[in-house]
Amino acid sequence: MRGMFEAPAITAADKPALYRELASQVQGLLHGERNLIANAANFSALVFNTLPDISWCGFYFAEGDGLVVGPFQGKPACVRIARGRGVCGAAALSRQTQLVPDVAAFPDHIYCDGAAQSEVVVPLVRADGSLLGVWDVDSHRLARFDEDDAHGMEMLCTAFMKALG
Ligand code: SME
Numbered sequence: 001m002r003g004m005f006e007a008p009a010i011t012a013a014d015k016p017a018l019y020r021e022l023a024s025q026v027q028g029l030l031h032g033e034r035n036l037i038a039n040a041a042n043f044s045a046l047v048f049n050t051l052p053d054i055s056w057c058g059f060y061f062a063e064g065d066g067l068v069v070g071p072f073q074g075k076p077a078c079v080r081i082a083r084g085r086g087v088c089g090a091a092a093l094s095r096q097t098q099l100v101p102d103v104a105a106f107p108d109h110i111y112c113d114g115a116a117q118s119e120v121v122v123p124l125v126r127a128d129g130s131l132l133g134v135w136d137v138d139s140h141r142l143a144r145f146d147e148d149d150a151h152g153m154e155m156l157c158t159a160f161m162k163a164l165g
Contacts, residue, residue: 019152023159030163041071043160048073055140060088061133077112086110091121091134099150101143120145122157
């Protein structure tokens, strides 16, 4: 029997379809709840447990000039990231999704986990234009993420931001 918050298995034909299905699961999971921590925690758990080859996924929230870690799944991570530093800081500053197939080739990548190989980071911008933070997903596999993943993660983040109202 499936638990109350256990998502049904996804049987998608391709990556865009997989992310569309996952986005609808996000909507269902977060429906009716606006608490940031609760939603961020469940969102991280859903993504971590659904997508293959993810070593870490979670939130960094804007605080002052920098970012501070929020709910995540995976090993303990760097707590604070200074303004503009690392892939997360680049996403926060540019407000553009950062797709990094090989973190060793990203000049300012911050290693929270020495085994990290590839990464995608999506900026989270509120309706009023202010920055909530970023959504960061890491893998131990080189080039784990492609454009379909970047767009898919953006779709998931849109569903996440919508749920917050
Ligand atoms: N690699 C990130 C730092 C966060 S950890 O990977 C969880 C970066 O370069 O911004």
